[in-house]
Every structure is written in C-alpha cells, then in structure tokens.
Amino acid sequence: MDPRYRRSRVALRHAVYRLAEQRPITEVTVTELCREAGVTRDTFYRHAGAPLDLLADVLREDLEAIAGDHPDLSGGFGAGAGMRAGVRALCEHVAGHAGVYRNAARPHLLGPLRDVLETVVRRSLEAHADAHPEILPPEARAPEDVRVLAAYAAAGTVGALEVWLELDPLSVQRGERLIVAGSPAFWHGPPA
Incomplete structure (x- = not known):
C-alpha cells in the first residue's frame, strides 16, 4: 500500500x-471528517463514499483483524473451546467503541x-463448521444448511449486542x- 494512502487511511480511521x-x-459531514x-475531500472520496461507509469499512477491518487474531477459532468468532475467547474479543471490541456503537x-x-458485524460473525462460524463438521447436527451438514445455521447465530449475536449496549455499566464478562x-x-x- 502506498505510504501516503496508508497515512490518509490511518488519519481518516x-x-x-x-x-x-x-x-x-x-x-x-465529509467536511468535518x-x-x-487533515485530508482533502478528494482524498476522503478515494477511501469512502460517505462517512457511514467509512465507519463501516473501518469497523470491518478491525473485526476481521480480531477474527484473524484467533486462529484457534478456525477463522474468527467460532465455537468449541475457543468460543468464549472469540465472543469475549467481540464484546471487548464493541465495549471499546461503545460510544460509536451506541450513537449508531x-x-x-x-x-x-x-451488516458488517453479522457478516464477520457468520463467516467465522462457517469457517469453524467447515473445519469441525462433527459439531453440526446430523440433519444440518450440507453447505447450504451450515450457511443457515451460521446466519441464525450471527443475527442472534448482533441482536444480543444491540441490547447489551443499552446496559449500564457495560460489562464484557456479562x-x-x-x-x-x-x-x-x-x-x-x-456432543459428549
């Protein structure tokens, strides 16, 4: 990546x-950003079409980096012994940016x-299921079934995060x- 582009990206982030x-x-507004x-409008539009797009991109980058930091989860916010660690990392990220998420x-x-949150969680669960098909219920092992199960779990996780964000104090452990x-x-x- 071009060093100037990277500096602008970090400043915009x-x-x-x-x-x-x-x-x-x-x-x-774009002007405020x-x-x-400390960048021009032209530079901004090289990175995003609107402030919301930029925020979504930045959050996606951060969430994907977090998922990548958990190789024991077979792709991110997965399950098994690493499920708690993945969920904890997700909660820590959201809590660390609670004002951003609460304002949104x-x-x-x-x-x-x-969409960003659901997509990263869903992809991580799909990767985990691909790596560990033995965890799946026998009636739901086809790839399209795994997609449905992962989408269901991801949507539920994001819904839970939305409600959790309303709590005060915001406890990662909780x-x-x-x-x-x-x-x-x-x-x-x-199953045991």
Missing part, C-alpha cells in the same frame, strides 16, 4: 472514530454497521456470558 464517538455518524483527519443504534444498529449461554449448544463442540 482516527477521525471517524473520534467523531462517531461524539454523535451519530449520520450527523457527521476531512478537517479532523437508534434503537437498532444502522444497516451497514449491523456480555460474553449471556451470548455464550444463548448460543445453540452444538456451536460449543461435539
């Missing part, structure tokens, strides 16, 4: 997080942000515990 922490991203990041939830997360408790048992590993 910090700027979008700062501004989205202060107020809803839908109220943030450019001023905050009225009462549900804005579509692009919700979020992790509740999301794991609400997950279908087969994601935790093969």
Whole structure:
C-alpha cells in the first residue's frame, strides 16, 4: 500500500472514530471528517463514499483483524473451546467503541454497521463448521444448511449486542456470558 494512502487511511480511521464517538455518524459531514483527519475531500472520496461507509469499512477491518487474531477459532468468532475467547474479543471490541456503537443504534444498529458485524460473525462460524463438521447436527451438514445455521447465530449475536449496549455499566464478562449461554449448544463442540 502506498505510504501516503496508508497515512490518509490511518488519519481518516482516527477521525471517524473520534467523531462517531461524539454523535451519530449520520450527523457527521465529509467536511468535518476531512478537517479532523487533515485530508482533502478528494482524498476522503478515494477511501469512502460517505462517512457511514467509512465507519463501516473501518469497523470491518478491525473485526476481521480480531477474527484473524484467533486462529484457534478456525477463522474468527467460532465455537468449541475457543468460543468464549472469540465472543469475549467481540464484546471487548464493541465495549471499546461503545460510544460509536451506541450513537449508531437508534434503537437498532444502522444497516451497514449491523451488516458488517453479522457478516464477520457468520463467516467465522462457517469457517469453524467447515473445519469441525462433527459439531453440526446430523440433519444440518450440507453447505447450504451450515450457511443457515451460521446466519441464525450471527443475527442472534448482533441482536444480543444491540441490547447489551443499552446496559449500564457495560460489562464484557456479562456480555460474553449471556451470548455464550444463548448460543445453540452444538456451536460449543461435539456432543459428549
């Protein structure tokens, strides 16, 4: 990646997080982001079409990096022995950016942000199921079945995160515990 592009990307990343922490991203303008990041409008539009798009891209990058940091989860926020670690990492990320997520939830997360979360969680679960097909219920082992199961779990996880964000204080341990408790048992590993 070109060093100038990378510097601009880092500056825009910090700027979008700062501004989205202060107020809803839908109220943030391109001009404000450019001023905050110290870049031109032309530079901004090389990175994103709108502030919401930039925030969604930045969150996706961060979530994919977190998923990649958990190779024991076979692709990210997976299951089995590593399920708690993956869910904890997800909750830590959301808690670390609670202002951003809370400002984007009225009462549900804005579509692009919700889509990013669901997609990363779903792909991670699909990768985990591909690596460990023995955890799946016998009646749901076809690839299209796995997609349905992973989508169901991902949507439930994001829904749980939306409600968890309303709690005060926001406890990562509580979020992790509740999301794991609400997950279908087969994601935790093969039956004993």
